[in-house]
Amino acid sequence: MDFTLSEERRMLLETTDRYIRDRYPIETRQANVQREEGFNRDTWKELADLGLVGALLPPEAGGFGGAGEDLAVVFEALARGAVVEPFLASGVLGAWPLARAGGHTSVLEQVIAGEALIAFAHGEPQGRYGPSYVAATAASNGEGGWSWTINGRKTVVLNGDTADWLIVSARVSGHTDEEEGLSLFLVPAGMAERRGYDSVEGGRAAEVILSDVRLPAENLLGESGAAYPLIEETLARGALALSAEALGLMEVCKDMTLEYLKTRKQFGRPLGAFQALQHRMVDMALEIEQARSSVMLAAGRLEGERIERERTVSAAKHLAGRVGRLVAEEAIQLHGGVAMTWEYALAHFAKRLVMIDHLLGDEDHHLQRFMAFSRMQEASS
């Protein structure tokens, strides 16, 4: 057993930390958020050049990482800047299905280089967080030389408005909520109708409508109708990345609150001298350690067998939601009014921390998923 980081990952961490410290202060983050695309292409390119997208993908896909611990290190580090560039959308949710399905290497190369963006168009209206809820259809009628015709509507597609490519899930058979009968397609984004909008905590998303989108055979990723395992794996990687990001945000919230408590005086003493606040900070720190442990556990299990992977990822995402809310709300409360202002950086970290619970399944969703996979594990042992 060894909990130290490998030399490569320590360097990755230091590189990211240094970039954020030197080149990504909160003012830059806020300026990037204000851009029409919701992020800064130049920043994105710089971060990609540092290898931070490549770190999320395995060598066989042109990257140099891709293990759970790589995701955990990168996303926790990026969180310290509340980075809005599309790491999750393009580097994880978008790139992973492509990396696993094989082929399309030039697209992947461009993604790793920060030159192209992929978005994962999977969630649908009425689908909430259900991983297999897909009403969009893919018909293989082969009209006019095309192999596939896609129809459907995808909702809250992260960075879907500016992506060059979409990974679209569609159903070739089965009922709307079934795991069987799903396929994934690589779709040039221009073929979809897209309506982009801001996300409440910064960043962009889009509603995506696919109307008779016709695709050649090579745009099917993997085997037709058998995409669910890859979708689940992709969502697990996304949930781990978000849990690690939440962890980084928690640490920032905690550090800023500690700093505030030490400097701000009330009734003639630093706020940090009040025992009731001290004990609440300790409870917060304790729960953050628990969240950290769950991220480490899930990271270590990400490439293992399915049940244990899903169980530990759901444990981590559950804690990211539960502890994330505690930390965000306590940090704001302990700061008092100043944390209610747009101008004060904490607000933005806390908002992102809260809203992570709305991405890829909230605290309750993952608790129920943890229960389901624990039952599976008990039944099989």
Place this chain on the structure above:
Amino acid sequence: MDFTLSEERRMLLETTDRYIRDRYPIETRQANVQREEGFNRDTWKELADLGLVGALLPPEAGGFGGAGEDLAVVFEALARGAVVEPFLASGVLGAWPLARAGGHTSVLEQVIAGEALIAFAHGEPQGRYGPSYVAATAASNGEGGWSWTINGRKTVVLNGDTADWLIVSARVSGHTDEEEGLSLFLVPAGMAERRGYDSVEGGRAAEVILSDVRLPAENLLGESGAAYPLIEETLARGALALSAEALGLMEVCKDMTLEYLKTRKQFGRPLGAFQALQHRMVDMALEIEQARSSVMLAAGRLEGERIERERTVSAAKHLAGRVGRLVAEEAIQLHGGVAMTWEYALAHFAKRLVMIDHLLGDEDHHLQRFMAFSRMQEASS
């Protein structure tokens, strides 16, 4: 709207308070618990003579009260002494079905006078807290001049070992968990096989086995097969009484803890000067006020229509469980080691407070019941 107590109830409260202060210190309570019957017949008689059993029953049944507020006042006041005499078993759960069914007035008179005991033999193994779970059977085969033959097993029957009479629920038709097909019988306790034992927090209970118990027609209470509404009403009265008792116990726990915090010094200051403990006491006091409000609400609704009665009683019992645990655990924790000892009175109040959650449905049971009746209410409005 008027939240003051009527003159009669204020006198009832003062009488009870005075008795407990003067005649029922914790040493008496502990001595009574140690008796073979688990309580003291003389004490019970004295309390009955003060009118405290009669206060739980309406004039038409020979009492002089019986409203929800009477129950709330009496049980909250009794809790200040952690009284173990069988008010709940005999005065509420036992006497109410008899009072409502009519007849058997001499039995009721004896109960009100503290001379006879009735116990409510309803719960069964595998039944948990389900109000309609009854596997015991009643057959009306009229053999040998008897009208009914009862068979079955009842579990954790409060004061069932020393009761003179049992109110037994049995099924004349239907499936084990159905509301239809239940009857209530008045059974001379000697006709049942009984195995008595101590309860963990003081008091006694029994397993009761009914083997071919034969009864005349007049021992059927009310109409055969239609007893569920009366059972539900009885359980509601019991749950209200327990919620009020829990409230009284919470107040004792809070008061003892406050007293301890004010007198006990650590690190050169009274414990009560530590802000972290102050804030926890405030949270405790706040939740107790919430519990008190819920008891008042349920008391006021006890004689109203079914859905609102069940909804508010379940709200009160849910809070009795949720807040009761908080108060018991915090009181012990804030006392430190001394509350861990048998000798220190707090332990016994806290134990009773915790164990109330195991009687007539726990926090989760009543939350689910609240949800079910809220849905009914919404559907009917």
Place this chain on the structure above:
Amino acid sequence: MDMNYTPEEQAFRDDVRAWLAAELPNPLAAKVKGGKRLHREDYLTWHALLRSRGWLAQHWPVEQGGAGWTPIEKHLFEEECVAAGAPRVIPFGLNMLGPVLIAFGSDTHKAHYLPRILSDEDWWAQGYSEPGAGSDLASLRTSAVRDGDHYIVNGQKTWTTLGHFANKLFCLCRTDPNAAKPQEGISFLLIDMDSPGVEVRPIITLDGEHEVNEVWLTDVRVPADNLVGEENKGWTYAKYLLTYERTGIAGVGYSKNALGHLKRVAAAQSHNGAPLSQDPLFAARMAKLEIDLLAMEMFNLRVVAAAGEGKAPGPESSLLKIKGTQVRQETTHLLRRALGPYAMPFLPEQFDEGWNGEPVGPDDAGPIATQYFNMRKVSIYGGSNEIQRNIVSKHMLGL
């Protein structure tokens, strides 16, 4: 004990309800219920309606032009207004300064200011909080130095709600920096915001909205006649006002309404093929909230009824403030949670009146996440919940 309203109280409620049904303009109610931004004119419209019925000054005695209501009547009125979608009454003049002037103001002040508050000729703002003072009012630093028949005021106020609509500011200033205790030596001044040296700067809150402001005061000359009560006694008046501010702080009506909204949203959201309202975990969260709210409503009524018997609201109002804010925050939390992914889309233009674009997700999803963030304020302002715990600990528990 009788938990039912008296026939008179019931008749009052019916009267209020009927009046609201007849008079409250539908478009205004729709804006309130839809979480749209309200403008100055919306509040003035609502005030005018109340004024025409004699219900504008709810906390004033009849002889001053007030409604002369009992605490129970105030409670019923608030509940009906929230249910009907009425805007809130802007409290600074009517519910804060008014009672202070009635209790401590000179006859001249009363004669001059009270009618102007009632007529909405003046829009008052509150000048209490300062940067660096937080809940610790006694440490305030804005100074007022006597210069002939004027005070010269210098300092900075913050969290001034709707200060950008106001023409007047009631303001705590330090007049005796050498007072024995820091809360002595504070005075209560009335300041004209058109005076030279008064500058209002917006504060944008974390939800992106502009509701509060900073007010900078630089060598502002304030006539000495604008002093309320005695010099250096401002702390007494401020405390009186803070007690007033806490009446109704439980926000029972608001939370009942929000819970109804939550139930509708949860019933409309699909989760594993069924309405989210039937998900056992989410339903349990809602039921716990509903039980807390039921109990709090009773608790609030008990305190209101006690106030009706002439007992001043004591530390109980601090307990109600804590529980009231917990319930409000939990409600907006569950609303946010109920929306799932649809909590994320942020289209600030849809909060504007007249917007008729296509929403993303459910029709009423728009403002929910921002309301959750905005609602973090209620446990901070008006004396943070930590300050309320200190008050209860000292004054109720004797610790």
Place this chain on the structure above:
Amino acid sequence: MDMNYTPEEQAFRDDVRAWLAAELPNPLAAKVKGGKRLHREDYLTWHALLRSRGWLAQHWPVEQGGAGWTPIEKHLFEEECVAAGAPRVIPFGLNMLGPVLIAFGSDTHKAHYLPRILSDEDWWAQGYSEPGAGSDLASLRTSAVRDGDHYIVNGQKTWTTLGHFANKLFCLCRTDPNAAKPQEGISFLLIDMDSPGVEVRPIITLDGEHEVNEVWLTDVRVPADNLVGEENKGWTYAKYLLTYERTGIAGVGYSKNALGHLKRVAAAQSHNGAPLSQDPLFAARMAKLEIDLLAMEMFNLRVVAAAGEGKAPGPESSLLKIKGTQVRQETTHLLRRALGPYAMPFLPEQFDEGWNGEPVGPDDAGPIATQYFNMRKVSIYGGSNEIQRNIVSKHMLGL
């Protein structure tokens, strides 16, 4: 990072498991698993088995007769023992006094006492807590006054676990009442419990059990040679020991075992016609607990691994103590809850070995409610969780 045990660690675990399977007597394991009362002989039997394998002194270096284990090995051993139903090792001599003597004792002390601890010739008790001192050790009042080559000890100790089995007491006494700071002037004495003036009085705890005691010391003559280390430096040794005591305080093995028990009980209890383990609310409570435990296990391993690299357990062990006790208490709470009405029957005779009456309710219901009450102690003793929070606040957060 590698979250798997090394082949050597895995082999160690296999070795322990095989040894336990072969050597731990079934009746003893059954008593432990069934929550029966353990007697002095049960502990001695278990110690003898460990001694024969060289595993009794788990925290001692090999040269002193200890097992010489790494922190990870200690952790694995504990986990296997709990799973197998082994009793705990009585810690007072082996895990508390032993390490103190090894670090601070004279050669004479080591030569005399360590073998007697190892051989179970001495059963030590801990004389730290006093009535009125609680978690505030520095305020202790038991005095030791030098009289020639003896100390005369007067005072009272409390919470002395299994003191009724002990023949020796290590004891903190105040030797300099005029020391500049209250934690100075304390000395660490070794007392023979057969000495005149030592009286042990049982404390019955709220679960009705006798495990702890008061020890009254009246003019007890203690040879001055029985002083450990230097006079007035006892506080240093006591702190060292307290740090030791917290190692393994998370109780991961215990809680994993208890969670398994909980799952079996919940699966066997019927609720609305289905197993309680399928009730959505109860299942969610269990799942949250399991997630907390999973995370805590990792957290514990991180701290254990850091200790293996020679980093002394710091405030992290305080965090582990808090979370560990929360998890243990929540587990016994859910066990109690799972039983429903069957938590109430109390048949103390069934905790005795050899009882074969009919239980009321499920076979293993008997001790569950009393265990819940007993388990309240874990957040109080060994430095209450409030004291742990103070430690973390000061030493980790810098507040």
